[in-house]
Amino acid sequence: MIKAVIFDLYETLITEWENGEQKYTKRLIDIGMNESLFNKEWSKRREERMNGTFPDFYSCMEDIFNKNGIVPDKLLLEKHFNERVKAKEKAFENSDQNVLDMLGKLKKRGLKIGLISNCSPEEVAAWAGSPIAAFVDEAIFSYQTGYAKPDLEIYQLACKKMGVEPSECIFIGDNGSDELNGAKKAGMHPFHAKWFSKHWNNEKYSDYQAINEPKEILDLLFMSAEKGESI
Structure with a gap:
């Protein structure tokens, strides 16, 4: 029996994209490092940024500059940080009504x-003010845990906090970070969220069942329950 629905956040409950373009285009700020080199160094530290090895933006930037023998301009770094926060905040604005309706109906049915x-x-600085947050029983942010998808531990942590077994959960995401395979290995039932994919230039693929509109989650859960079928 399914007791909980666990979602990915970006490009599943919220999106940074609209009509093939990002909602907020960051201003290019000269931070005192070659842009190509910086992008390479920033990407190289992605896992450490996600799992909390770097506790914040500035600790990561400090490491990048130190490793390349450059003294950072703190004022420029602050401007770069502010642009990043603005870009991420934009994704939380104007929540998709179809997503909100779906979450509300899941709650009414007693699902966690x-x-x-x-x-x-900085990527979730606007989370608390989002209307989506009111529907969520447990929000697991990777930087707070020491793990990141697709590590099994982060799925297990979510289940523990919600008081459910992995087999009692479905996981829904756009398949970034190999999250659907991670959910499967953790014992959950993964589904591929595609309702925001029409806005992207590059769609992610998977072998998992696609959900093309938020309301299809309700059909998937409740029609199966009425027929006495398992997910």
């Missing part, structure tokens, strides 16, 4: 709702 997001602190 969870969230597992690979993120650094």
Whole structure:
């Protein structure tokens, strides 16, 4: 019996994209390092940014600059940070009504709702003010845990906090970070969220059943329950 639905955040409950373009385009700020080199160094530290090895934006930037023998301009770094926060906040604005309706109906049916997001602190600075947050029983942010999807531990942590077994959960995400395979290995029932994919330039693929509209989650759960079928 399914007792909980656990979601990914970006490109599942919220999106950074609209009509093929990002909602907020960050201003290019000269931070005192070659842009190509910086992008390479930033990407190289993604896992450490997600799992909390770097507790915040500035600790990661300090490491990048130190490893490359450059003294950072703190004022420029602050401007770069502010642009990053603005870009991420934009994704939380104007929540998709179809998503909100779906979450509300799941709650009315007595299902627990969870969230597992690979993120650094500035990426979820606007979370508490989002209407989506009111529907979520447990929000697991990777930087707070020491783990990141697809590590089994982060799925297990979510289940423990929600008081459910992995087999009692479905996991829904856009398949970033190999999250659907991670959920499967953890014992959950993964499904591929595609309702925001029409806005992207590059769609993610998987072998898991696609859900093309939020309302299809309700059909999937409740029609199966009425027929006495398992997910």
